[in-house]
Amino acid sequence: MEDPQFMVELAGAPPRGAAALKAVRAVTGLSLWRSGRVLDTGSATLVSDVPFEVASRAAQVLRRAGVPAQPARGRLPGRPRALCFAVLGDRPLSGQLPDQV
Numbered sequence: 334m335e336d337p338q339f340m341v342e343l344a345g346a347p348p349r350g351a352a353a354l355k356a357v358r359a360v361t362g363l364s365l366w367r368s369g370r371v372l373d374t375g376s377a378t379l380v381s382d383v384p385f386e387v388a389s390r391a392a393q394v395l396r397r398a399g400v401p402a403q404p405a406r407g408r409l410p411g412r413p414r415a416l417c418f419a420v421l422g423d424r425p426l427s428g429q430l431p432d433q434v
Contacts, residue, residue, distance in 0.1 A: 337406055339388035341380040345401040347372045356398035360391045372400070 341360070347353055349372055357368035361379055371377050379402065380391050388404035395402035 337385070338382045339385050339404050339406055340378050340382065341388050341391045341395070341402050342378050342405050343372075343374075343376055343401060344403045346375050347400045349373075350399065352398040353400045356395050356400055360394060 349369065353372060354365050354368045357363065357371055357379065358365055361368065361371070363371065371379065379395070380388060383391075385404065392402045392404045
């Protein structure tokens, strides 16, 4: 039996502060500019097709920075496995996720 996959979604209107930008960057590996664009949408999936532990950890890092995020069961069809190299550890962009950003 295959493990169910999870994603991390924005769960409301996020703040637009430096901590929020850095948290999105740490989770997704996006530039600060692109992280800001993601936050501007107000509704986005930041991480897709990852194990629950990874989704939970990513959501925790985002929430500590004030970004309303929640793990959800499922995956986005057609999306790459990792929008989140730092969380998955496949090819770390900035090492492991920090406890606080």
